[in-house]
Amino acid sequence: MKHIKPRWIVIGVIVLALAAGVWRSLSNKRAQQAAASAPASTVTQVELTTSDVLKAEMRDITQGLEISGTVKAVNYAVIKARVAGELKEGAAREGDAVKAGDVLARIDPTEYQRRWQQAAEQAKSAQAQMEIARRQWNNNQSLVEQGFISKAAMDNSLASYVGADASYKAAIAGADVAHKALDDATLRAPFAGIVSGRAAQVGERVGIDAKIMELVDLSQLEVEVPLSPSESMDVRVGQVAALQVEDRKDTLGAKVKRISPSAQAGSRSVLIYLTLDKAQGLRHGLFAKGILGMGKSQVLAVPLSAVRTDRAQPYVQVVEQVGEQLQVMHKTVTLGARGMDLAQPESETMVGITGLNEGSTVLKSNVGALREGMVVKYTAPASAASSAP
Structure with missing residues (x-):
């Protein structure tokens, strides 16, 4: 050992270090290949x-x-105003319920009262003249018979x-015309309803046919639907529809009552008109959309939103x-008729x-996309899940 030169010792150490590094690299590579080729031993679970x-x-x-x-x-x-003049009194305001009359x-009414009084006096004068003329004619009839x-x-x-x-x-x-003008100065409700808006205020001078207010009767509501001529050809009175009003979640039943000729x-x-089954809480002027039933078919059906189209x-x-586990599976389907189950509005x-x-058992759209083979665990007992609608 004393005769070995130091430089050979250094060279030997370097060679050993390189050999160890090569062996470690080869070992890591084999481990990575084995891990990549080995099947996954764990399955992701979803609740x-x-x-x-x-x-x-x-x-x-x-x-x-x-x-x-x-x-x-x-x-x-x-x-609307039937006569022109200054609005002296506004007895009803928005939201007020009124009765017919x-x-x-x-x-x-001052001007129209005076005109009616004038016309009434003229009628009395004409009546007096007519009575004089009638008596004169009766007298002359007797005088002619006597030859005078x-x-x-x-x-x-x-x-x-x-x-x-004739003058009378x-x-x-x-x-009568003057009296009608006097009556027209008072605006009365043509039917029982609720005042929905006012277009003129007290003290404002309005002309004939000027809009004063609007009146609606919410006890009877219908939906006015415009259709193209081709769409209207198959519509019949009595057909049912399912409607949503102003994007509410609940669906209202409706039926075609009238069709414009x-x-x-x-x-x-x-224009077609549909009566609503339950109109409580609705207001005049709301927007409605839905499906008008044109035919029925009995099919195996799921919500359209549950069908995925990302493939x-x-x-x-x-x-x-699958065995002792519940797993997610993907089933390719063919789509058929679309519509609504009106039994569940x-x-x-x-x-x-x-x-x-x-x-x-089909997953709803709110679950999102899940990998096939994923294990399913219910937060409630699986028996309850099997009875889910």
Whole structure:
């Protein structure tokens, strides 16, 4: 050992270090290859609730036409001024409930009272003249029979009486017109309802046909829906519809009650009118949309939102028993008829499918995309999940 030179010792140490490094690198590479080629020994688990799944069931799907329209009161009126003048009194305001015949507003009646008085006095004067002419004619009839006057004089008295009678009737008609103008100065409710708006205030001078206020009767509401001429061809009175008002979650039933016999000028649309099953809480002028039922078909159906389309073929995610575990499986399906199950008016759009067994447990859209083979664990007992709708 004493005869070994130091430089050979250094060279030996370096060689050993290089050999150890090469061996360590080869060992790490083999371990990585083995890990990459080895199958995964653990399966990711996901927890679901019974509200995250549903059963694929046979349903009566109502196929239909997508429609949209406006909720309107059957009885709706714009109260306008029938005579010109200053608005002296506004008895009703927005939101006030009124009965048929209640006073809504008054226009200053002074001018129309004077005109009616004038017309009434003229009618009295014409009546007096007519009475004089009638008595003159009666007297002349007796005088002609006695031979004291000629028949021509009697004819003249008859003509005078006829003219006086006509003047009297004209004066009566003028008095009636003046009285109507006086009555028109008082605006009354044509039907029971609620004041929905006012367009004129007390002290404002309004002209004839000026808008004063609006009145609606919320006890009877309907939906006015415009359709194209081609769409309206298959619509019939009595067809049912499912509507959503102002994007509310609940769905209202409706039925076609009337169909306009003519198209609207300009838009060429045909108006149909649907009555609502439950109109409580709705307001005149709200927007409504939904599906008008045109036919029914019984199919195995799931919500359209549960069908995933992020692959070449549409599929649904189902929960199946694999051994002792519940796992997520992907089932390719073929889509069929789309519509709504009107027996469950709160449900969403349904779609008929083939390629899936009836009673299969389908994951809803809110779960999102899950990897096939993922183990499912219910936060509630699995028996409760099996009975989930």
